[in-house]
Amino acid sequence: MSRNQLSFDVLSDKVIGEFSWRRKELTLLKNKIPSVKNPLQSAMIRATLPLLYAHWEGFVKVSLSYYLEFVSYKALKHNELKTQFIALSLQKKIGALKENSIQSKTQIIDFIFSSSEKQSNIPTKNIINTKSNLGYDVLDEILFIMDLKDVHFESQETLINDLVNERNYIAHGEHKLIDYDTFTEFFNDTISLMEYLKTKIENSALLETYKKPAPNTGNRCTSP
Known part of the structure; x- marks a missing residue:
């Protein structure tokens, strides 16, 4: 891809598309989970929660890689x-x-x-490293590299760590169950955080926050 092909519109389309298909797939699965407690509900929550984490980690990795390519191609x-x-x-x-x-x-x-x-000459390969275990400390490091840290991500530290921990419990075969209401909260908060990251990337690209601020060239007042 040439440098002038990765415009803001192209970046935005890529990030929106990445978010949209993930949200659609997760919503389809969530809607299949019975709202009444029964063995099927428990099984589907255990099956869907690791996928919720996987989509969160995947979205972070792919969308931020697009953003890094966008900045790199500016040269x-x-x-x-x-x-x-x-x-x-x-x-x-x-x-x-x-x-x-x-x-x-x-x-x-x-x-x-x-x-x-x-x-x-900003490299783009293997920079966004989620380490297959995207706890808050790992995300914080990635956001620092991309100059995208803010207080909203900091406020979601518990959610991010709980999500990866619940994924690990299931992946390691532990019989730890969360109820439907807790899962629904996980689901809604994770989708909201993905959407927030999408908007953060778009705004940062549009406002060119990757650039060093221009020096203040205003005239200084001097005493007569």
Whole structure:
């Protein structure tokens, strides 16, 4: 894909499509779960909850990979980008430099400063790593890399950790059951969080929050 092909509209379509098919599949399954407690209800909750987690993890990984590609294809200069994206662009070259002496550390600093006017080359493969266990700490690290952290994600820490824990209980064969109301709350909150992330990506792309803020060039008042 050429750089000018990954426009905001293309990114938005990709992220919306990714969210929509996942929500549709999960809703179809949820609607099959009996609202009255019985063995079928318990079995379907145990079957659907790991899939709910899988769609959450998958959406995080795929949608943020699209966003990273969107930023990468802009090919901005390093001095136009937020620090996280500069670090991604330069990490391979910096990692090749030894850091065990003041001389080598000085070389790293010189390299960073000398690269400020150069075009970025942000890698996109294997950057969004959910570690197949997307607890809050892992998500927080990913959001930091993408400069997408905010208080709403922080407020959902318990939900995110509970969701991965419930998935693990089932995956490890433990006979731990949650009731229908608790599952419904998990379901609704997870779908809402996926939608929030979708909107966050779209807004960040549209507002170009990946760029370093322009310096304040307003005139300063001076005393006569």
